[in-house]
Amino acid sequence: MERPCVAVAREDGEATRQRLAEADLVDQEYGIAVEDGAADEDAKLFIPVTDPDAVPGDLDVVRHDVPARTPQRTPADLLGFEPTYERLGDVVLVDEDDPERADEIAEAIVESDIPVRSVLNRDSKVKGETRVRDWAVLADEGEQRPPTETVHREYGHEFAVDVAEVYFSPRLATERHRVVEQVEPGEHALDMFAGVGPYAIPMADAGAEVVAGDLTPDAIRYLEENAERNGVADRITTHVGDVRELTDEYENWADRLVMNLPHTAAEFADTAVAFAGDSCVVHLYDIQHEDAPFERARSALEDAAGDQYEVTTLEERVVRSYAPHELNVCLDARLDRID
Numbered sequence: 001m002e003r004p005c006v007a008v009a010r011e012d013g014e015a016t017r018q019r020l021a022e023a024d025l026v027d028q029e030y031g032i033a034v035e036d037g038a039a040d041e042d043a044k045l046f047i048p049v050t051d052p053d054a055v056p057g058d059l060d061v062v063r064h065d066v067p068a069r070t071p072q073r074t075p076a077d078l079l080g081f082e083p084t085y086e087r088l089g090d091v092v093l094v095d096e097d098d099p100e101r102a103d104e105i106a107e108a109i110v111e112s113d114i115p116v117r118s119v120l121n122r123d124s125k126v127k128g129e130t131r132v133r134d135w136a137v138l139a140d141e142g143e144q145r146p147p148t149e150t151v152h153r154e155y156g157h158e159f160a161v162d163v164a165e166v167y168f169s170p171r172l173a174t175e176r177h178r179v180v181e182q183v184e185p186g187e188h189a190l191d192m193f194a195g196v197g198p199y200a201i202p203m204a205d206a207g208a209e210v211v212a213g214d215l216t217p218d219a220i221r222y223l224e225e226n227a228e229r230n231g232v233a234d235r236i237t238t239h240v241g242d243v244r245e246l247t248d249e250y251e252n253w254a255d256r257l258v259m260n261l262p263h264t265a266a267e268f269a270d271t272a273v274a275f276a277g278d279s280c281v282v283h284l285y286d287i288q289h290e291d292a293p294f295e296r297a298r299s300a301l302e303d304a305a306g307d308q309y310e311v312t313t314l315e316e317r318v319v320r321s322y323a324p325h326e327l328n329v330c331l332d333a334r335l336d337r338i339d
């Protein structure tokens, strides 16, 4: 059956499969295919993936025939069309406005062979400072846990999360991994809008000393549980409340700042400058018009830095398209103190 696959040279096959498996991207419902007609050592491998959009940019995604492992029923087999959904642990998230179609999709997901405990439909946009949205429960196989709570795996880490209480998006896995890969052991990293810890925990696991703050008490409760779960609780200090409350304690402390509160993070540029040590890398997320997606983030940092820091752009990253003509972006910049 033709599926989205990562195409890779045979000698890189196992390393690539492991990398994709760590990000929970290998589609277990299908086997790996070998390119037809090429000599054995030159033949490419095709590794089936669950979410082609989440595959790291340095890998080649193509559509290719791969063998079904067992005669598995996918939601698409049952529906006759390919529905859009995301998997978060054993919860499936759909985004369907038409209630009848939403029910039809949920029924097919439950009847299919994908492992699922509950199916949720987006019932509002993300709201207010907490960025949490409402969910309609379309299917719930029961159990003690609420249908909105699950444990999600991402790049080898586990995150317990209840999407009715706190923000979490599995779509940002590749972006978070990009940031985490830059972390050096021993550095001071401050995650200003930490949620359940999908940056803070892998950064601590990479050897950073991490401070993680969030306004939402439930987010920090999950973050602390997740720090224990991933064996990094001794390297993370948490704070419940507005991140601005931390400026006295962590003034001039940070080697790295993660500012993942798109729409609003740029308003915290003064706070970022207060946290910055002598040389500090800032990952500032924003949502802006495609014509000038990085301008607001850059000028906010430059204005806040004044004549205290030189601001150098390290990378301008488009994370994903957010709405027509609007992009979710990340500006990576370094603040170097001017003597």
Ligand SMILES: C[S@@+](CC[C@H](N)C(=O)[O-])C[C@H]1O[C@@H](n2cnc3c(N)ncnc32)[C@H](O)[C@@H]1O
Pocket: 129, 130, 131, 166, 167, 168, 169, 172, 192, 193, 194, 195, 196, 197, 198, 199, 213, 214, 215, 216, 219, 241, 242, 243, 244, 260, 261, 262
């Ligand atoms: C978009 S979520 C990002 C969470 C996490 N970094 C992630 O990638 O899943 C932003 C988070 O910032 C928190 N937040 C909003 N305003 C805040 C503030 N002033 N101080 C600290 N946290 C804040 C919200 O509660 C929310 O959990």
